[in-house]
Amino acid sequence: MDKQKILIAGLLLFAALIDGCTEQAGKDTEAVYFFTSFREPATDGMRLLYSHDGLRWDTLGGVFIRPGIGDQRIMRDPSVVRGPDGTFHLVWTTGWRGTKGFGYASSKDLIRWSNQRSIDVMAHEPTTVNVWAPELFYDDEADRFIIIWASTVPYRFEKGMEEEDNNHRMYYTTTKDFKTFTGTKLFLDPGFSVIDAVITKREKADYVLVLKDNTRPNRNLRVAFADNPLGPYTEVGEPFTGHLTEGPTVLKRGDDWYIYFDAYRTHTYGAVKTRDFVHFTDATEEISVPRGHKHGTIFAGTQADLQRIQDFLKRNGG
Template sequence: MKKIILSLLIISFCIQLKAQESDKSIYLFSYFKNNGQDGLHLAYSRDGLKWEALKNDQSFLKPEVSKDKLMRDPCIIRGGDGNFHMVWTVSWTDKTIGYAWSKDLVNWSQQVAIPVMAKEEGARNCWAPEITYDAKKKQYMIYWATTITGKFPETFSEKDNGYNHRMYYTLTKDFKSFSPIKLLYDPGFNVIDATILKEGKKWVMFVKDETREPAQKNLKIAYSKKLTGPYTSASKPFTGNYWAEGPTAYKNGDNWIVYFDKYTLKQYGALSSKDLINWDDISSQISLPKGTRHGSILKISEQELKTLMQP
């Protein structure tokens, strides 16, 4: 009897161990290089710190939409349908953003240009779009930064080519029909590069203060009870004495990890925090493929990684 019980315990342990191994997530970093002309690049990590480029750092998807045919700032999430959904910046001056979806991150749907700001005559751009899924409402929010000529004159500056961004959004359940465009965030300064995640019952927004005079160029945080806002005033900067942009965040256990592009230094940085107030600089602990620019981080399975690694 003791042998039978011992055998059953061993079998149970093996099953649990196998289940744990199958549940282990891999971190995937989507990014672009240079001006985004060659498309989507992907890298993976098992610890969320050391990243290795996939496909010899060649593009997984070449851009096809817009006059400029760029694929900058690729943001990929796993949707409520289990598929991967991606948006990106298609051009420096278009009023559209790019969209495509995939089941395996290798084979992608036809690329679509979503004309989010087409009705805004004074819109100059649509930059750094992102997607966040609201599981409770079973819908997606796509949001991006746009400068509309003549709006928000109180923060206008001739510097940075006169760009004066605010965050805008649209809602969709199927990426075919979209709600009217609305203002998502006006913090009283030139704002760009928002990324939003759920933390308990609240939504956390990481943003870049793009103010040029006097220069800010740093990252801040705002909160909301609803994905669509209203969001609180922005916090004090949590990045240091350097220009930062393109934050992407994820939870590693109890720790928040925020990656960002130290673009004037041509290097990446990372900060860690348990409470989103006190931050530790872990930039010396990370490594990414050479030339990595502005992207997003998500979790994938071991099997999905194997698919990505196939020749």
């Protein structure tokens, strides 16, 4: 074989190798959805589901972080957001009552986690009954994380049929590094008891808040709108789910927004889909969620993230 043919053969081999590497890199960065989860009585810790299409979910075996703080040693309502540097940030409910903060930990791989800390956001309110369902939102416009949660401060707000120790409003703090936090402020007072709120960004200056109307007898989901992630949120819509639904999380799939929710009366997960957050269609028959899954949030990852976790579980008998 002359030098020219050898050179051509070498170039073809190199091109094939490059194509193979590019194809593999594409697979590694292919989107995978993760869904944080816990199981009652919430003493085990955070579990994870995964999906390639955002509709059909499978369980990743095992517990990824166990509760290590709080007198009640529980980990409910785990919320995860991935920051711009790739770090996963986790917050959760550490107790039913008697707590003044929520739990926090971080991870680079969803496997090894930092030391757990309590972020005592309601320490300034001595009569606070609880700190429930903290939710993380990364505000890419201001490069900050917003954390919202529900707390009851008795005799602070008007109420309906609720007892004073069950009359919730939403509060918030912000942080850029999870070391220093802005002072706690009221996030939402819609005129009724509210919990389980999540912020969704549609586009710049266009935000939707999905929330649970926790009043009796309602206890269902509604939406409100704002031009800033911190609100004010107005035009609270009519309920779009049935009785005894909570724990919403939102996923965009094509032109549709899917709102997953915990139908805790039937111990199942439901979903609706919408394109405008005004008109909603039942999408429960489109989804498949393992039984026992409880109140979590959906976040995006990659095939490489999933493969790393699956390899870890195989090595450790998961």
